Amino acid sequence: MNGADAGRLKRVLEAGAFAVTMEVGPPRGGDPEAVRAKARLLKGLADGFNVTDNQTAVVRMSSIAASRILLEEGLPPIMQMTCRDRNRIALQSDLLGAWALGIRTCLCLSGDHQKAGAGGKLQGHPGARNVFDVDSVQLLRILRALSDQGIQAGGDAIDKPVPMLLGAAWTPLAPPEAFRVLRLEKKIRAGADFIQTQAVYDVPRFAKAIARARERGLTEKAAILPGVIVPRSAGMLRYMHNNVPGIQVPDEMIARMKDASDKREEGFLIALELIEAVRAIPGVRGIHLQAIEAEELLPELAERAGLLPRPEIPREAEEA
Amino acid sequence: MIFAERKPVEELIEFAGRYKRVAVAGCATCVAECAVGGEEEVRALVALLGMALRRKGTPVTFVPVMLERQCEREFIEGAVETLEGVEAVISLACGIGAQALAERFDMKPVFPGVNTSALVIREDDGLWESRCAACGDCVLGETFGLCPIARCAKGLLNGPCGGTRENGKCEVNEEMDCIWTKIVERAEARGELDALTEVALPRDWSNSRHGGQKRVVREELQR
Amino acid sequence: MEKFIASCEKSYDVVLLCCRRCLLNAEELTEAVERETALSIKPFILPCSSRVHPSHLLRLLERGAKAIEFVACLETNCQLLLGSRRVERRVQYVQDLLTEINENPERLGLTRRQSITPAELVELAKERLAKSRDVFTLEVKDADSV
Numbered sequence: 001m002n003g004a005d006a007g008r009l010k011r012v013l014e015a016g017a018f019a020v021t022m023e024v025g026p027p028r029g030g031d032p033e034a035v036r037a038k039a040r041l042l043k044g045l046a047d048g049f050n051v052t053d054n055q056t057a058v059v060r061m062s063s064i065a066a067s068r069i070l071l072e073e074g075l076p077p078i079m080q081m082t083c084r085d086r087n088r089i090a091l092q093s094d095l096l097g098a099w100a101l102g103i104r105t106c107l108c109l110s111g112d113h114q115k116a117g118a119g120g121k122l123q124g125h126p127g128a129r130n131v132f133d134v135d136s137v138q139l140l141r142i143l144r145a146l147s148d149q150g151i152q153a154g155g156d157a158i159d160k161p162v163p164m165l166l167g168a169a170w171t172p173l174a175p176p177e178a179f180r181v182l183r184l185e186k187k188i189r190a191g192a193d194f195i196q197t198q199a200v201y202d203v204p205r206f207a208k209a210i211a212r213a214r215e216r217g218l219t220e221k222a223a224i225l226p227g228v229i230v231p232r233s234a235g236m237l238r239y240m241h242n243n244v245p246g247i248q249v250p251d252e253m254i255a256r257m258k259d260a261s262d263k264r265e266e267g268f269l270i271a272l273e274l275i276e277a278v279r280a281i282p283g284v285r286g287i288h289l290q291a292i293e294a295e296e297l298l299p300e301l302a303e304r305a306g307l308l309p310r311p312e313i314p315r316e317a318e319e320a
Numbered sequence: 321m322i323f324a325e326r327k328p329v330e331e332l333i334e335f336a337g338r339y340k341r342v343a344v345a346g347c348a349t350c351v352a353e354c355a356v357g358g359e360e361e362v363r364a365l366v367a368l369l370g371m372a373l374r375r376k377g378t379p380v381t382f383v384p385v386m387l388e389r390q391c392e393r394e395f396i397e398g399a400v401e402t403l404e405g406v407e408a409v410i411s412l413a414c415g416i417g418a419q420a421l422a423e424r425f426d427m428k429p430v431f432p433g434v435n436t437s438a439l440v441i442r443e444d445d446g447l448w449e450s451r452c453a454a455c456g457d458c459v460l461g462e463t464f465g466l467c468p469i470a471r472c473a474k475g476l477l478n479g480p481c482g483g484t485r486e487n488g489k490c491e492v493n494e495e496m497d498c499i500w501t502k503i504v505e506r507a508e509a510r511g512e513l514d515a516l517t518e519v520a521l522p523r524d525w526s527n528s529r530h531g532g533q534k535r536v537v538r539e540e541l542q543r
Numbered sequence: 544m545e546k547f548i549a550s551c552e553k554s555y556d557v558v559l560l561c562c563r564r565c566l567l568n569a570e571e572l573t574e575a576v577e578r579e580t581a582l583s584i585k586p587f588i589l590p591c592s593s594r595v596h597p598s599h600l601l602r603l604l605e606r607g608a609k610a611i612e613f614v615a616c617l618e619t620n621c622q623l624l625l626g627s628r629r630v631e632r633r634v635q636y637v638q639d640l641l642t643e644i645n646e647n648p649e650r651l652g653l654t655r656r657q658s659i660t661p662a663e664l665v666e667l668a669k670e671r672l673a674k675s676r677d678v679f680t681l682e683v684k685d686a687d688s689v
Contacts, residue, residue: 137478138522171482176504183479329643364598367605372644
């Protein structure tokens with residue numbers, strides 16, 4: 001498939017290389033070209049590309065279809081799956097379908113509540129019925145069993161296992177903070193191979209959270225990829241600080257962004273400093289880079305962060 | 321208790337307007353407690369609908385009826401004579417009571433005057449909060465006595481999602497506690513946080529609505 | 544309250560509900576009301592305004608009162624502390640219900656006074672009746688122009 005390397009993230013992590021992931025939000029429509037255009041922009045910049053699953057409860061092209069389009073464009077997708085819209089029957093069925101389409105990495109999430117509606121910017125579907133038959137931890141466990149033993153949640157076998165790399169999300173700085181590391185442990189115990197975190201701005205606090213994970217041996221068991229979102233304005237930082245649970249932005253950083261004459265450059269500088277700082281925390285094995293609604297910033301960011309070119313990691317013969 | 325909320329008056333006007341004589345049937349239990357179907361509300365609705373339909377030029381006679389419990393057939397029998405004398409009924413009872421009435425009168429339309437919406441506790445005057453989701457497989461024993469199925473917006477069973485606000489409130493409703501934060505606080509206070517590190521497995525929902533219609537037979541109680 | 548509602552057998556222009564704590568010279572009330580021959584006013588003095596429930600107000604309106612003027616103490620003066628505040632919420636609730644059935648919510652009104660005389664009460668009743676008519680007149684006009 002156009003040189004697609006669906007299992008790349010797994011091999012990068014296994015090789016001990018510093019992994020890079022990015023996000024590709026599917027369009028609010030059915031035009032595959034919208035996905036392809038983003039794919040062309042981001043190709044080769046990362047080892048895996050998260051494809052969101054109706055994020056903030058807004059109807060978009062399905063994660064599974066957009067993931068397949070990424071594969072066709074030569075990008076390795078990380079298909080996101082949430083528990084909001086599908087029960088265990090549909091989740092397992094879609095995972096098998098994703099496998100059949102060549103998808104090899106999946107991120108398991110509980111999902112935004114249907115009331116989210118893009119933070120009130122769109123009408124969304126607040127009257128929808130949600131599912132939440134299982135939660136993200138249970139989903140990890142179910143997909144782990146399909147992946148490793150080829151056993152469905154109900155106990156029936158499938159014809160053969162579908163070995164996926166499974167990921168989970170972690171919001172270490174949201175309350176109740178004492179429990180967050182235990183929740184991470186649950187996700188890893190349930191089957192997560194890698195962890196992407198909520199965006200980090202307060203590095204010392206984040207480092208403490210990672211230290212707690214390290215003490216429990218979690219950084220050995222799963223690869224933690226801290227999230228970095230390129231800031232574009234002081235307003236954006238303030239908004240995230242006030243409205244996005246688990247994101248703490250230090251006052252100095254907001255002031256620094258406010259005072260900067262070249263916001264674009266200052267945003268880059270802050271992101272580059274964050275990448276360098278989290279990279280230095282023992283136990284961090286990669287980075288998840290985001291530029292909300294400004295993906296065009298990502299090539300320059302990856303370049304200036306010294307993350308390019310992505311390392312060559314030989315593909316094994318069994319990747320057929 | 322079972323909690324219900326007032327339906328838009330317009331729906332009731334539309335229904336009642338098809339008849340000349342309509343009963344408004346209250347219930348003295350749950351819906352009286354939540355001030356939507358007790359005696360006071362029956363009287364208010366009779367007056368309000370009376371005014372509305374007179375104003376529309378299609379006057380309807382409304383007959384107030386109070387039942388001790390609409391969900392018990394014996395109590396319905398006590399009101400049968402009055403109800404025989406009307407063409408239709410607006411029931412202010414929960415969905416159970418309204419159906420018990422509807423089942424008693426094959427030919428008489430029974431319209432719900434309220435929307436039954438939750439199992440709640442009364443927190444204060446004019447304030448109710450959900451406590452139970454009737455899921456059929458109680459987890460309170462594992463969650464320190466606080467129900468995440470009824471009280472977490474996503475019904476999560478393995479701890480809080482990433483949306484807990486700084487003040488410990490839920491991202492979906494800032495008036496509500498993140499119940500998982502409360503569960504964790506209790507576990508911590510009792511020194512039992514480790515009890516929450518076990519992965520809670522996918523649940524068997526078959527003893528709730530999801531398992532099909534509930535029918536329970538207990539022979540030891542049968543005649 | 545029940546007895547009073549039962550006694551309102553005819554259609555009054557204004558039912559006047561007043562908390563006894565803010566009414567001065569209560570003995571002059573009957574005379575003040577009777578002096579007003581142009582309109583029929585039915586007064587009722589309450590021990591506390593919070594004794595009135597939405598169903599009472601709705602039943603009075605349904606029984607034919609064109610308007611209800613409700614006079615309560617200032618919030619800070621309420622002998623039951625919260626009574627006067629509660630009544631405001633109840634009045635609002637009933638006004639919302641009236642709006643829902645396309646009635647003029649101004650048929651019901653609440654006035655707060657530290658103290659009030661019978662003559663002033665009658666004035667309030669007149670004002671209430673006028674307000675209760677305003678929208679009616681407007682609606683009729685609208686209907687004509689359609």
